[in-house]
Amino acid sequence: MATFLITYHGGGGAPSSPEAAQQMLSAFQAWASSIGDHLIDPGAPLGAAKAVSAGGVADTNGSRPAGYTLITADDMDAAVALVTTHPFVGRGGTLIVSQALTP
Numbered sequence: 001m002a003t004f005l006i007t008y009h010g011g012g013g014a015p016s017s018p019e020a021a022q023q024m025l026s027a028f029q030a031w032a033s034s035i036g037d038h039l040i041d042p043g044a045p046l047g048a049a050k051a052v053s054a055g056g057v058a059d060t061n062g063s064r065p066a067g068y069t070l071i072t073a074d075d076m077d078a079a080v081a082l083v084t085t086h087p088f089v090g091r092g093g094t095l096i097v098s099q100a101l102t103p
Contacts, residue, residue: 004099008095027090035071038071038082039069043067049064076097076099
């Protein structure tokens with residue numbers, strides 16, 4: 001099984017009320033249960049970020065993932081299939097699936 005990093009982009013930001021936050025959490029928990037042992041790390045939302053390069057340190061100017069999750073799957077197609085029902089997509093967000101390469 002390969003490991004995949006799922007990064008969250010867009011999606012409308014923070015929930016508008018405690019009830020909306022609970023609905024989002026419940027939907028995520030239902031999705032996480034649906035993929036079972038494929039879930040390695042449910043991840044977390046991400047906050048402020050800085051870009052570090054040979055040229056120095058800079059602000060990311062808002063181009064950063066909003067969160068992450070780690071899953072396992074047999075291949076890229078299987079990983080993509082696991083996240084097509086993710087509730088973040090239903091809220092207008094985009095999930096980027098990246099395979100972790102190991103030697």
